[in-house]
Amino acid sequence: MPELPEVQTTLAGISPYLVGQKIKGVTVRVPKLRWPIPHNLAALLKDATIASIARRAKYLLFSTQKGTLIVHLGMSGRLQILKAFVPTEKHDHVDITLKNGTVMRYTDPRRFGAFLWTVNHPLSHPLLKALGPEPLQKSFNGQYLWQRATSKKISVKVFIMDSKVVVGVGNIYAAESLFDAKINPNRPAQSLSLDDCARLCVSIKKVLRAAIKKGGTTLKDFLGSDGSKGYFSLKLKVYGRGNLPCVTCFEALTESRLGQRSTAYCQHCQV
């Protein structure tokens, strides 16, 4: 499931093949994603040149002179670059074909992803305008997090997964970051000290950077944008390891649910 590191990896994987290229045509086979793909997307993109591709949170922004294509990979979405003909399979919903013959193919079994179009500045789009800071930028720091946590009764795990607080921290990385910072995920956000918040910020940045470096944590749904099998070996310390021994103290990890999400942590190490 693409989290921020996977989206970043996808961006890096597809950019060299797409930026500066002119679009020959777009085929939409299944328009029913999280929201319907605009019915005229093919007409909008035909003959457009992809000037640049950027990432904001988990959204990919394809800029053209006509407007911006906003893509979200949802839970199971994947973008691949095809340099030769490959027959479509069941969940291949969109092809964007370039004049040079290269195809960017979107595959998404669960169809939680999105293809949207805007002629305005993409960051002013309703889905993007209220987003919190990027986790890797300097303004995301202990002071900021501590201020935002004031009077917040929700658990710190749910808090850091709120995209209005900080973007790109999904369930896996929230659990891993809290373990790294030695903070119990059940603690109310407002109970965190400034020092806790500073440690947590450092841990979030550390965990995300490590994952980006490894090319993203790769679960079964993800393939690299070049189509190669991408089982990267990022070792998760708590996520999915309920009842297994803590890597630090060897006590059994606790697994519970927080905000309808499975949460694993060490009751001994995380205070």
Next chain:
DNA sequence: AGTGCGGCCTGTCCGC
């Protein structure tokens, strides 16, 4: 305003 949760989907795994 802050919080909690339903819904969107399909593949996989479990128990009967």
Next chain:
DNA sequence: TGCGGACAGGCCGCAC
């Protein structure tokens, strides 16, 4: 072997 149900998950949007 087949089948129903639980579960996984990002994130919007609604209800309290």
